[in-house]
């Protein structure tokens with residue numbers, strides 16, 4: 001039987017959590033913003049060279065304040081993807097503190113940090129915000145699909161280590 | 162009855178499911194979802210797949226709110242017991258959560274929009290700032306070579322040139338000056354915009370400034386067959402403390418503009434005392450013209466950079482003049498307003514908050530240089546300048562305005578000169594040799610032969626770029642009294658005038 005692993009996408013509203021999941025699971029994208037309330041739970045099989053994993057992806061509602069995210073949603077999670085929007089400063093200016101919060105509450109759970117909407121920013125913008133962006137391991141675009149698959153696969157690999 | 166209504170309107174909203182520890186479905190009332198047919202609840206929805214591992218033998222309860230299961234949005238309660246099978250209770254709260262969704266959607270969209278707007282604004286501001294610095298630096302860089310071109314042209318002007326060469330050199334100079342004015346405008350504006358513009362505070366003779374303005378624009382207006390009239394409040398202080406150059410620049414820009422857009426009629430300058438308290442004075446300026454006017458929808462554009470309301474080539478210019486005026490007036494703590502009616506004319510009103518020195522002693526005029534000629538301002542002389550070259554016009558205008566003893570008319574060609582001469586009795590004529598339609602040699606005898614007796618003897622002074630060869634004798638032969646070689650110094654002109662106007 002393939003193992004199931006729960007992952008949760010965190011981050012402010014509108015950063016593209018739902019879009020990343022939809023790109024990964026269904027390979028679709030829409031420019032319309034439909035806010036997520038509560039949680040949508042989706043499942044996707046990830047085939048790694050030696051393993052096969054059922055990723056159970058919790059796409060939760062965005063929140064400006066990570067400490068107010070319903071803890072029941074995070075319960076038993078094997079991994080987190082923290083998403084911010086590279087075009088909106090408010091979504092990444094407290095990045096360091098948010099990550100600290102996650103680490104102190106979910107000590108051993110791996111976290112991947114991703115700056116989304118990379119299709120909208122220039123290199124100059126990335127350079128100017130280096131201070132914040134250096135905390136991100138990936139820059140992705142749900143719109144173009146850039147790095148989306150890599151992101152989920154790399155996290156999956158971490159989950160089975 | 163009540164039970165019937167309940168049946169009709171209270172649709173059942175709660176489902177109970179009993180499972181084994183591994184998730185096998187033992188019982189379900191299937192009120193919301195048809196789960197009973199499945200063997201294990203993890204096949205019903207991935208939600209359960211991630212929850213089952215959390216269940217254990219202790220007495221416990223896990224609650225999840227707002228979980229999307231299929232089309233429904235539910236709160237889910239998982240209860241475990243010490244020695245009973247786990248129970249799952251699903252509450253369907255779709256209606257409630259859907260209205261929440263609408264509210265959240267609105268709120269989030271508004272927040273994101275305003276964030277993007279701010280971002281966009283910062284971006285625009287940065288772009289604007291870049292543009293300004295660029296323009297400032299660029300204009301500055303351009304000024305150096307231009308100054309070079311100008312000073313070499315002036316050197317060239319002083320070498321021996323034929324009249325024709327002299328005129329061409331003057332054209333180059335005039336173009337340099339136009340360019341210089343534009344660059345200075347742009348520099349001024351960018352300095353104002355980046356806040357690097359300082360207004361000076363110095364005591365100056367305000368009456369004198371107004372008199373010069375009257376002389377210069379009186380002359381310029383007459384050249385266009387317009388009337389320039391100045392109305393000055395007698396109560397105004399003679400000396401003012403402020404930035405003379407900038408006040409002059411404001412007046413110049415507004416009046417030049419009025420003259421530019423007026424084809425017939427008059428331009429009036431009203432200078433009034435608004436009020437005077439302690440050493441503070443508030444002066445009101447109003448410039449009205451009878452020009453083409455500004456359509457209502459454009460009236461707010463006239464103070465905006467690079468907009469020319471009249472996009473006709475006939476009215477050239479950078480369109481910066483009035484923008485600078487507005488900025489300067491604001492810097493001098495004044496307000497500016499414009500009123501206009503197309504076809505009737507325009508009126509620009511502004512006031513300046515300035516200071517004036519109380520008990521100010523006029524500086525003693527320095528001991529007169531014996532060699533310097535000065536005219537008595539009490540006796541005015543009528544001078545006609547026949548000259549097509551704008552620079553020469555300005556030079557003569559400036560020299561004569563400093564004396565306050567002249568009344569100057571300018572004709573740009575032979576034909577205009579003849580019209581002027583027939584209208585007005587002049588005391589002296591300054592006559593350029595190379596005019597667009599005739600030469601000075603030809604024109605002078607014609608003036609002399611006019612029936613009015615006065616013109617037989619009127620002093621005519623030739624202005625020439627060259628005094629080479631037999632030219633000197635040519636002046637005499639053409640009945641001219643004297644000749645001035647261009648470019649001439651202030652004292653050269655004044656001395657020559659003095660010689661004939663004693």
Ligand SMILES: Nc1nc2c(ncn2[C@@H]2O[C@H](COP(=O)(O)OP(=O)(O)OP(=O)(O)O)[C@@H](O)[C@H]2O)c(=O)[nH]1
Nearest residue numbers: 013014015016017018019031036062117141142143
């Ligand atoms: N250009 C671009 N737009 C994106 C990208 N990802 C998401 N968007 C847009 O951003 C908006 C928000 O995307 P969502 O995926 O709904 O964001 P979310 O993080 O799920 O938002 P919440 O559910 O409110 O927390 C939508 O209009 C998307 O079309 C991206 O990579 N590039």
Ligand SMILES: [Mg+2]
Nearest residue numbers: 017018035036
């Ligand atoms: Mg979402």
